[in-house]
Amino acid sequence: MKRILTLAAAAVAFGAAASAQTVGFSQIGSESGWRAAETTLTRLQAEERGIDLRFSDAQQRQENQIAAIRSFIAQGVDAILLAPVVATGWDSVLEEAQEAEIPVVLLDRMVDSDPSLFLTAVGSDLVHEGSVAGQWLVDAVAGEECRVVELQGTTGSSPAIDRANGFREAIAEHGNIEIVRSQTGNFTRTEGKEVMESFLQAEGGGADICAVYAHNDDMAIGAIQAIEEAGLNPGEDILIVSIDAVPDIFLAMAEGNANATVELTPNMAGPAFDALEAYWADGTIPPNFIQTESRLYTQDDDPMAEYEARRDLGY
Numbered sequence: 522m523k524r525i526l527t528l529a530a531a532a533v534a535f536g537a538a539a540s541a542q543t544v545g546f547s548q549i550g551s552e553s554g555w556r557a558a559e560t561t562l563t564r565l566q567a568e569e570r571g572i573d574l575r576f577s578d579a580q581q582r583q584e585n586q587i588a589a590i591r592s593f594i595a596q597g598v599d600a601i602l603l604a605p606v607v608a609t610g611w612d613s614v615l616e617e618a619q620e621a622e623i624p625v626v627l628l629d630r631m632v633d634s635d636p637s638l639f640l641t642a643v644g645s646d647l648v649h650e651g652s653v654a655g656q657w658l659v660d661a662v663a664g665e666e667c668r669v670v671e672l673q674g675t676t677g678s679s680p681a682i683d684r685a686n687g688f689r690e691a692i693a694e695h696g697n698i699e700i701v702r703s704q705t706g707n708f709t710r711t712e713g714k715e716v717m718e719s720f721l722q723a724e725g726g727g728a729d730i731c732a733v734y735a736h737n738d739d740m741a742i743g744a745i746q747a748i749e750e751a752g753l754n755p756g757e758d759i760l761i762v763s764i765d766a767v768p769d770i771f772l773a774m775a776e777g778n779a780n781a782t783v784e785l786t787p788n789m790a791g792p793a794f795d796a797l798e799a800y801w802a803d804g805t806i807p808p809n810f811i812q813t814e815s816r817l818y819t820q821d822d823d824p825m826a827e828y829e830a831r832r833d834l835g836y
């Protein structure tokens with residue numbers, strides 16, 4: 522394999538396609554609006570397709586995710602969805618799922634395990650997202666000096682690693698832009714605000730900061746609150762660029778408090794279930810990576826309309 526089951530195992534797996542399928546979903550937690558929407562959409566997609574979804578909230582801990590996967594294996598589920606909190610440390614448990622001939626599909630974050638250990642991964646090009654954010658800043662400052670502070674995602678997670686790298690790639694040839702401070706805010710609004718407060722204090726009350734690059738919108742919103750409390754105008758005195766495209770960032774953009782966001786679709790489950798259904802039906806092996814679209818939104822893209830379009834989608 523091992524992405525292709527033995528014939529005997531395949532006969533059992535594909536035979537199961539006739540009855541309701543059971544899927545275990547090991548979710549990271551509920552650290553952000555985007556994560557809440559992904560959970561909601563996964564539940565909805567499962568309901569619409571008549572899939573029995575068994576949900577486990579890991580509360581940001583890898584050991585909880587590993588325990589949940591082992592429990593799903595013991596229950597004999599037909600597949601496992603895994604949104605991995607960090608990129609390393611998955612080999613053993615993925616091998617156990619493979620031994621049990623249960624296909625695993627990764628959602629939104631990647632692991633460093635051999636791709637033969639999972640059926641497919643659904644996600645965006647995380648490096649590209651960082652690079653789109655960086656290119657937006659390059660264009661926005663048009664050669665002016667710009668000191669950037671960076672709010673990183675959860676340390677060791679693939680979006681934190683890749684979005685940091687992508688942004689750096691985009692600004693590499695632009696000596697006018699410099700990342701002067703970088704710290705994790707764990708993808709949460711509360712920590713984004715706390716870290717931004719310390720950045721403001723260290724950088725002349727904010728006078729020495731030109732832009733915030735946040736690895737997600739929730740941390741950007743926390744940073745916006747900190748900037749306002751420091752008596753500055755976010756979006757003007759300090760530019761704000763982030764990733765996710767959640768409703769609240771569009772409200773902030775409509776109010777002039779945020780400048781740009783790169784969309785990450787929360788509907789990872791749709792393509793994941795499509796791949797699993799084809800696999801259960803006749804053993805179709807999906808591509809190793811199913812890429813979702815990412816696009817840039819700025820204040821010119823009618824942020825109020827974008828807010829209205831998303832406000833009831835479970836964010």
Ligand code: AHR
Binds near residue numbers: 554629737765
């Ligand atoms: O893995 C995707 C990231 O995780 C989202 O950008 C962030 O909001 C979430 O916590």
